[in-house]
Amino acid sequence: MDLSKYPMDTQTCKLQLESWGYDGNDVEFTWLRGNDSVRGLEHLRLAQYTIERYFTLVTRSQQETGNYTRLVLQFELRRNVLYFILETYVPSTFLVVLSWVSFWISLDSVPARTCIGVTTVLSMTTLMIGSRTSLPNTNCFIKAIDVYLGICFSFVFGALLEYAVAHYSSLQQMAAKDRGTTKEVEEVSITNIINSSISSFKRKISFASIEISSDNVDYSDLTMKTSDKLKFVFREKMGRIVDYFTIQNPSNVDHYSKLLFPLIFMLANVFYWAYYMYF
Numbered sequence: 001m002d003l004s005k006y007p008m009d010t011q012t013c014k015l016q017l018e019s020w021g022y023d024g025n026d027v028e029f030t031w032l033r034g035n036d037s038v039r040g041l042e043h044l045r046l047a048q049y050t051i052e053r054y055f056t057l058v059t060r061s062q063q064e065t066g067n068y069t070r071l072v073l074q075f076e077l078r079r080n081v082l083y084f085i086l087e088t089y090v091p092s093t094f095l096v097v098l099s100w101v102s103f104w105i106s107l108d109s110v111p112a113r114t115c116i117g118v119t120t121v122l123s124m125t126t127l128m129i130g131s132r133t134s135l136p137n138t139n140c141f142i143k144a145i146d147v148y149l150g151i152c153f154s155f156v157f158g159a160l161l162e163y164a165v166a167h168y169s170s171l172q173q174m175a176a177k178d179r180g181t182t183k184e185v186e187e188v189s190i191t192n193i194i195n196s197s198i199s200s201f202k203r204k205i206s207f208a209s210i211e212i213s214s215d216n217v218d219y220s221d222l223t224m225k226t227s228d229k230l231k232f233v234f235r236e237k238m239g240r241i242v243d244y245f246t247i248q249n250p251s252n253v254d255h256y257s258k259l260l261f262p263l264i265f266m267l268a269n270v271f272y273w274a275y276y277m278y279f
Contacts, residue, residue, distance in 0.1 A: 011049075011076070011077050011078075011079075012074060012075075012076050012077075013074070013075055013076075013077060014072055014073070014074050015072070015073040015074075015075075016070055016071065016072050016073075017029065017070065017071040017072075017073075018061060018068055018069070018070040018071070019068060019069070020068070022068075023063075023065065023066030023067055023068050024060065024066065024067045024068060024069050025066070025067075027069065028069055029058070029069040029070070029071045030058055030069075030071075031056045031058060031071065034056055035054070035055055035056055037056060038054065038056065038073060041054055041075065046077075046080075048079060048080055048083050048084075049077040049078060049079055049080065050077070050078045050080055051075055051076070051077060051078075052075075052076040052077065052078050053075065053076055054073060054074065054075030054076070055074055055075075056071070056072065056073055056074075057071075057072040057073075057074060058070070058071060058072070059072055084145060087131075088127065088131050088145060088148075088149070089145075089148065091127055092124065092127055092148065092149055092152040093152065095120050095123055095124050095127070095152065095156060096120075096152050096155045096156055096265060098116070098120055099116065099117065099120040099155065099156045099159035099160070100159060100257075100258070100261055100262065101116060102116045102117060102159060102163055103159075103162075103254045103257050103258045103261070104254075104258070107163075107166055107167055107170050107250060107251070107254070110167065113163045114163070117156075117159060117160030117163060118160070120156045120159070120160075121153075121156055121157055121160060124149070124152060124153045124156045125153070127149065128146075128149045128153065131145055131146075131149060132146070144272075144276045147272065148272060151265075151268050151272065155261065155264075155265055158261070159257075159261065162253060162254075162257050162261075165253060166250045166251075166253040166254055167250075169250035169253065170250040173249075173250060
């Protein structure tokens, strides 16, 4: 029975003694005093485990060369949850909280916020690798400690992505302001062009001495003006679409992250510990 997917379980281990040179006809092994034959286990101290109980057995092993007597010492180990809390859970939680510090740093402090995000991600990765090497390898199960470290890594990486989104939004806002200034200049230029065109058209009408026929009208200026107007309208529509998907106030990203990240992390911890402790 393999319960290594849980961080605080009991696991059965065996210590077997057997002769490979003499079979049961030559040597017979037995425990003289049963469980009392084993001494010193009650004083044994392990960092990760506590010995719950142990008992002795005598079995036989059937091999090709004969029947061999086997002494078995079977004992149950219980993982110490305090060791894993101090070794893995507390450091990973502190790394998640450390990643939230960047929310209180200005968006203009690119080196500071980037350094915090990258450092916490790398530290979390190192912690995950170290925890896997200290536990037995199980290909069939995902350990509870792996789930928690995955949750912490998601929050740390999410904090780094949050700054990327906020910084990109601030750059987009600056670009939008520049486009607004350019747009005002273009509108003034278009207005001046239209006013000058109207004045020129009035002068042409006042000095015209012959009747204007439909065959003599030049539509080239009208077509060019219509094309410019369509381009202006299309550019305005595209600008509105871009503004719709652009965060208007990038500082709100940090403001909401200060509340959402701790709240979601607390809820994740509540569901995690409730599931693995009571289900």
